[in-house]
Amino acid sequence: MESSIVVExxxxxxxxxxxxxxxxxxxRQGEVFALxxxxxxxxxxSIRLLNGLYKPTEGKIRVFSKDPVxxxxxxxxxTGVLTETSAxxxxxxxxxxxxxxxxxxxxxxxxxxxxxxxTMGFFALKTxxxxxxxxxxxxMKQRLALARAFLNHPxxxxxxxxxASLDPESSLQVHELIESLSKNDDRIVFLCTxxxxxxxxxxxxxxxxxxxxLLALGSLDELRRRFNPGLWVEIELLRPFGEQNTLxxxxxxxxxxxxxxxxxxxxxxxxxxxxxxxxxxLRKAEILRVSPQKVxxxxxxxxxxxxxxxxxx
Amino acid sequence: xxxxxxxTIAGKDIKEATQNKSVWLPILIxxxxxxxxxxxxxxxxISSTGATEVNPLNDPDFALFxxxxxxxxxxxxxxxDSAQSGIVLLVGYLFAPFFLIMPLMFSTVxxxxxxxxxxxxxxxxxxxxxxxxxxxxxxxxxxxxxxPALLITWGGFLVYSVVVNVxxxxxxxxxxxxxxxxxxxxxxxxxxxxxxxxxxxxxISGKVQTFMGAYQSSGSLVLxxxxxxxxxxxxxxxxxxxxxxxxxxVLFLVDAVLMYYAIRTFNRDKLLASAx
Numbered sequence: 032m033e034s035s036i037v038v039e040x041x042x043x044x045x046x047x048x049x050x051x052x053x054x055x056x057x058x059r060q061g062e063v064f065a066l067x068x069x070x071x072x073x074x075x076x077s078i079r080l081l082n083g084l085y086k087p088t089e090g091k092i093r094v095f096s097k098d099p100v101x102x103x104x105x106x107x108x109x110t111g112v113l114t115e116t117s118a119x120x121x122x123x124x125x126x127x128x129x130x131x132x133x134x135x136x137x138x139x140x141x142x143x144x145x146x147x148x149x150t151m152g153f154f155a156l157k158t159x160x161x162x163x164x165x166x167x168x169x170x171m172k173q174r175l176a177l178a179r180a181f182l183n184h185p186x187x188x189x190x191x192x193x194x195a196s197l198d199p200e201s202s203l204q205v206h207e208l209i210e211s212l213s214k215n216d217d218r219i220v221f222l223c224t225x226x227x228x229x230x231x232x233x234x235x236x237x238x239x240x241x242x243x244x245l246l247a248l249g250s251l252d253e254l255r256r257r258f259n260p261g262l263w264v265e266i267e268l269l270r271p272f273g274e275q276n277t278l279x280x281x282x283x284x285x286x287x288x289x290x291x292x293x294x295x296x297x298x299x300x301x302x303x304x305x306x307x308x309x310x311x312x313l314r315k316a317e318i319l320r321v322s323p324q325k326v327x328x329x330x331x332x333x334x335x336x337x338x339x340x341x342x343x344x
Numbered sequence: 345x346x347x348x349x350x351x352t353i354a355g356k357d358i359k360e361a362t363q364n365k366s367v368w369l370p371i372l373i374x375x376x377x378x379x380x381x382x383x384x385x386x387x388x389x390i391s392s393t394g395a396t397e398v399n400p401l402n403d404p405d406f407a408l409f410x411x412x413x414x415x416x417x418x419x420x421x422x423x424x425d426s427a428q429s430g431i432v433l434l435v436g437y438l439f440a441p442f443f444l445i446m447p448l449m450f451s452t453v454x455x456x457x458x459x460x461x462x463x464x465x466x467x468x469x470x471x472x473x474x475x476x477x478x479x480x481x482x483x484x485x486x487x488x489x490x491x492p493a494l495l496i497t498w499g500g501f502l503v504y505s506v507v508v509n510v511x512x513x514x515x516x517x518x519x520x521x522x523x524x525x526x527x528x529x530x531x532x533x534x535x536x537x538x539x540x541x542x543x544x545x546x547x548i549s550g551k552v553q554t555f556m557g558a559y560q561s562s563g564s565l566v567l568x569x570x571x572x573x574x575x576x577x578x579x580x581x582x583x584x585x586x587x588x589x590x591x592x593x594v595l596f597l598v599d600a601v602l603m604y605y606a607i608r609t610f611n612r613d614k615l616l617a618s619a620x
Contacts, residue, residue, distance in 0.1 A: 085613055
């Protein structure tokens with residue numbers, strides 16, 4: 032299947048400073064794709080470029096096979112963007128905000144009214160839809176901004192730091208909403224975030240950026256395999272195990288560390304664990320607990336950022 | 345070009361402007377002063393027997409104006425008594441430039457709210473992500489400033505006509521207002537000066553960060569109207585029908601040049617750059 036977003040050797044410069052540097056990636060329909068990086072990594076600039084708000088300094092962008100520079104209006108018809116700040120008209124009511132944006136997306140009045148009713152219900156704003164947005168809490172504003180981004184049922188939903196300024200409860204609500212919006216196979220959710228747990232929870236594939244450069248790209252499992260090969264398994268025993276050398280014979284075991292009655296074994300992949308446990312049982316080890324220790328996105332991310340700082344990347 | 349988009353943007357901007365006290369307060373107060381209080385006050389002062397010094401005909405500083413008065417102006421007061429002539433010259437002729445303050449002021453205040461205010465409140469980015477083209481966004485915002493400015497000016501002119509005729513009826517004994525030069529002033533110069541206010545505000549809005557900053561900077565355009573007023577009162581410039589049409593034409597030419605530059609500054613790239 033052809034990718035809906037294709038970016039090739041994309042660079043963008045403000046004055047003499049490169050905010051994006053030779054970026055290449057593609058995004059397929061139905062994916063949740065996360066751009067992960069610190070502030071200033073080029074995430075917001077990427078969204079602006081993909082929507083035709085900026086003209087790229089170099090490189091090629093295609094969204095639905097169209098160039099955003101020449102077909103920006105047509106592309107924006109198919110996208111919805113949750114901006115970093117909610118960017119709502121606070122003197123207008125929530126309903127007036129949605130009416131305004133819906134009309135700009137060319138929705139007919141009858142369809143727009145139906146969509147607003149559905150959307151207000153879905154985002155739990157129905158009871159306060161006729162109140163001025165200035166009276167809303169941050170969490171409500173973010174839900175309304177998400178409702179606005181979703182109003183035209185976009186084929187690509189761009190989310191720029193969707194939970195950056197929210198408390199944990201509101202963040203959870205927004206995450207649940209994003210998860211339900213991303214269930215549609217025909218929609219791309221393009222998530223820009225500096226929150227690692229957000230990318231880990233929501234994204235199918237993750238692109239890690241730093242200073243406009245792409246450090247890594249892939250699913251979390253692909254990134255784990257690439258940047259931290261092997262899986263550590265922690266095994267807690269009732270009493271110390273003296274025959275650890277026998278474990279080296281188990282196929283797929285690469286390292287063993289012993290600390291009293293606790294073993295740490297590095298295996299090539301998850302499927303090695305049953306054989307490992309079987310060997311321990313044969314050797315009369317009394318197993319209390321077996322816990323595979325998956326490498327987190329946080330560990331991968333900081334490893335990459337450290338390598339950048341140290342000049343390895 | 346999608347006119348529904350343009351109307352939608354204009355409608356939203358007007359609605360937002362009406363909710364800002366700094367916008368609607370001058371729109372309420374200024375017409376009240378120029379359309380009702382000033383003409384009624386002057387007519388009452390001139391027509392009352394004890395206030396003959398208000399009548400310009402009795403003012404020694406006005407002698408030069410009277411002496412140099414062109415034919416079209418002397419025809420207006422030909423055969424009228426002193427109070428009638430005073431009313432015609434003051435309320436019917438000299439007050440005319442005051443009327444230009446209204447379209448200028450209203451267009452700049454709403455344009456400041458629409459262009460600079462949107463950026464100040466950081467709502468512009470969401471607008472830029474919609475399918476509306478740069479031209480549609482620009483025209484929507486221009487319409488938001490132009491339409492109310494002209495409607496209020498034209499409405500104010502109708503009210504002024506009624507107020508002046510009613511207040512001066514006991515002295516004039518007939519319906520005498522509007523005088524011929526008012527028609528091109530209201531229908532031709534008012535749109536031109538409104539567009540001037542909008543174009544200057546758009547250009548200024550690219551440089552300043554706040555609604556107030558844009559409004560105060562573009563507010564200096566009122567000096568143009570004051571210059572017109574001074575020129576007229578001192579006899580340097582007489583607002584005949586022809587001169588009013590020429591003034592409008594010059595303003596439209598200036599508008600065309602300024603709008604050309606304003607449109608060039610109004611694109612997504614530059615709007616985002618200035619929004620920071």
